[in-house]
Amino acid sequence: MEKKTVSVKKVLxxxxxxxxxxxxxxxxxxxxVVNAAPIGVKFLDEELSCFLLRIYKKSRTYNNLLExxxxxxxxxxxxxxxxxxxxxxxxxxxxxxxEDALNVDAPKLKDAEAYIEFTVESVHHRINLGEFYCxxxxxxxxxxxxxxxxxxxxALVELSVNISRVEPYLEQGxxxxxxxxxxxxxxxxxxxxxxxxxxxxxxxxxxxxxxxHSSLLLKRHLSRLGIHLQ
Ligand SMILES: Cc1cc2nc3c(=O)[nH]c(=O)nc-3n(C[C@H](O)[C@H](O)[C@H](O)COP(=O)(O)O)c2cc1C
Numbered sequence: 001m002e003k004k005t006v007s008v009k010k011v012l013x014x015x016x017x018x019x020x021x022x023x024x025x026x027x028x029x030x031x032x033v034v035n036a037a038p039i040g041v042k043f044l045d046e047e048l049s050c051f052l053l054r055i056y057k058k059s060r061t062y063n064n065l066l067e068x069x070x071x072x073x074x075x076x077x078x079x080x081x082x083x084x085x086x087x088x089x090x091x092x093x094x095x096x097x098x099e100d101a102l103n104v105d106a107p108k109l110k111d112a113e114a115y116i117e118f119t120v121e122s123v124h125h126r127i128n129l130g131e132f133y134c135x136x137x138x139x140x141x142x143x144x145x146x147x148x149x150x151x152x153x154x155a156l157v158e159l160s161v162n163i164s165r166v167e168p169y170l171e172q173g174x175x176x177x178x179x180x181x182x183x184x185x186x187x188x189x190x191x192x193x194x195x196x197x198x199x200x201x202x203x204x205x206x207x208x209x210x211x212x213h214s215s216l217l218l219k220r221h222l223s224r225l226g227i228h229l230q
């Protein structure tokens with residue numbers, strides 16, 4: 001297995017250090033069970049060879065990275081991919097949409113725009129999360145997409161981030177009001193800028209990633225603001 005560190009700058013010439021980029025991380029457990037989850041990546045150097053992942057301890061991604069210490073950062077701007085891999089029932093997408101990475105023993109998405117295969121160099125353990133310091137060992141382009149800017153797409157990604165925070169906030173006893181208002185705002189942007197079915201389809205999927213209790217709590221809050229989800 002090739003372990004030489006590579007520059008990611010050649011593949012992502014417009015990316016910069018110290019900015020968090022939303023990506024989908026693909027990993028495998030030590031007994032071979034594959035996974036994909038949306039995770040933020042922060043590059044730490046000008047060549048974009050080193051990066052930091054801050055990952056909640058309760059996630060499968062956290063356990064997989066501790067066990068195997070390799071993974072793939074899949075670069076995509078497609079919000080639907082973020083939503084799909086947030087779901088509890090993501091196995092049905094994984095079966096169709098992944099293949100083996102080239103230089104590390106981990107899966108990758110078939111249709112991402114670029115890939116960074118990496119090894120975990122060190123892990124710092126915090127209360128609720130692990131900080132994984134990673135090195136890129138292979139980086140290459142995937143499918144090319146030319147996509148005009150759409151507020152709905154960015155609101156969908158923001159919506160998925162906010163929904164993924166509802167349960168960690170509840171577990172930590174944090175105040176939910178700002179988070180719930182942000183969810184309402186994202187839904188309003190999507191309603192204004194996308195086809196009517198987008199809210200129906202994706203909010204239903206996103207709500208299914210929550211427990212019954214959290215989903216009810218969110219629906220109640222939104223209905224007080226005049227937003228009625230199925
Ligand atoms: C766009 C986006 C970015 C996210 N970034 C992170 C992150 O950086 N760290 C993290 O622990 N969770 C992050 N999440 C939440 C995880 O994706 C979520 O907890 C997921 O269910 C973990 O899946 P797993 O248990 O299969 O690993 C993010 C969610 C979204 C939608």
